[in-house]
Amino acid sequence: xxxxxxxxxxxxxxxxxxxxxxxxxxxxxxxxxxxxxxxxxxxxxxxxxxxxxxxxxxxxxxxxxxxxxxxxxxxxxxxxxxxxxxxxxxxxxxxxxxxxxxxxxxxxxxxxxxxxxxxxxxxxxxxxxxxxxxxxxxxxxxxxxxxxxxxxxxxxxxxxxxxxxxxxxxxxxxxxxxxxxxxxxxxxxxxxxxxxxxxxxxxxxxxxxxxxxxxxxxxxxxxxxxxxxxxxxxxxxxxxxxxxxxxxxxxxxxxxxx
Numbered sequence: 001x002x003x004x005x006x007x008x009x010x011x012x013x014x015x016x017x018x019x020x021x022x023x024x025x026x027x028x029x030x031x032x033x034x035x036x037x038x039x040x041x042x043x044x045x046x047x048x049x050x051x052x053x054x055x056x057x058x059x060x061x062x063x064x065x066x067x068x069x070x071x072x073x074x075x076x077x078x079x080x081x082x083x084x085x086x087x088x089x090x091x092x093x094x095x096x097x098x099x100x101x102x103x104x105x106x107x108x109x110x111x112x113x114x115x116x117x118x119x120x121x122x123x124x125x126x127x128x129x130x131x132x133x134x135x136x137x138x139x140x141x142x143x144x145x146x147x148x149x150x151x152x153x154x155x156x157x158x159x160x161x162x163x164x165x166x167x168x169x170x171x172x173x174x175x176x177x178x179x180x181x182x183x184x185x186x187x188x189x190x191x192x193x194x195x196x197x198x199x200x201x202x203x204x205x206x207x208x209x210x211x212x213x214x215x216x217x218x219x220x221x222x223x224x225x226x227x228x229x230x231x232x233x234x235x236x237x238x239x240x241x242x243x244x245x246x247x248x249x250x251x252x253x254x255x256x257x258x
Contacts, residue, residue, distance in 0.1 A: 060092065063088045064091070064092035064096060067085040067088035067089045067096070071096075071116060075117070075118045076206040076223060077115075078206070078221065080114060089109060090109065090111055093109060105119065106118075106120070108226065110226075113225075114222075115222050115223065117223070117226060143184060144185050144194065147184070147185070148202065149207070149227065149228065150236055150240070151174060151178055152207065152220055154177075155167065155169050155173070155177070155220065157233065166219055168220075169217070170216050170217045174199070181240055181241070183244045184244045184247055202218075203218070206223050207220070207221060207223050207227065208220060209221050
């Protein structure tokens with residue numbers, strides 16, 4: 001069991017449970033009982049053309065509904081690539097939050113970072129053992145993905161402290177940063193294919209963004225700040241490094257005994 005099987009220690013009320021970030025996105029079929037999905041998807045498709053449906057009589061303005069559908073479909077909206085949707089979420093924050101509350105969901109909105117995240121309501125607000133109350137599917141990370149997440153968070157923190165506005169990292173740097181932890185993964189050397197697959201997962205979860213024209217470089221998005229806080233980062237890195245060192249010494253001892 002990894003530490004991702006429980007909420008991060010020391011998180012503030014504004015920080016989401018890790019699973020709320022690293023979940024599979026909500027499929028439209030999962031919210032069909034909460035809203036008219038077909039109409040919502042039609043609105044979303046028409047947003048690019050600026051059109052409206054004939055039955056445009058919902059309680060929310062059309063631009064707010066389009067932003068809400070985008071949030072429900074993707075889980076994360078960033079101003080850098082969805083500026084109009086993000087602005088609509090800010091403008092209609094109160095009614096959108098009320099709508100989400102009806103589905104046991106909540107909105108985390110960081111206007112300064114240009115980031116909106118869809119979260120499950122706090123556990124105490126939900127009925128115990130009530131699966132119907134949860135629309136967000138939680139997924140446990142593998143140990144390798146956990147280590148990758150910590151390495152990315154550490155690099156993000158270091159570059160932010162150095163004053164960088166955009167934090168870029170390349171695959172070689174990630175590979176080097178992961179090597180001290182390899183004994184924990186039962187691997188004696190790095191596997192570039194495994195790393196590429198894990199990086200793709202982070203891209204799918206909006207923790208990483210592609211750098212145009214360079215497939216081996218990635219931008220670490222502000223989403224990662226809400227996944228692992230700074231204090232918890234140092235604690236977990238220290239513990240995992242101790243475990244990795246112990247595992248490496250055990251392997252060396254076994255080799256010498258043969």
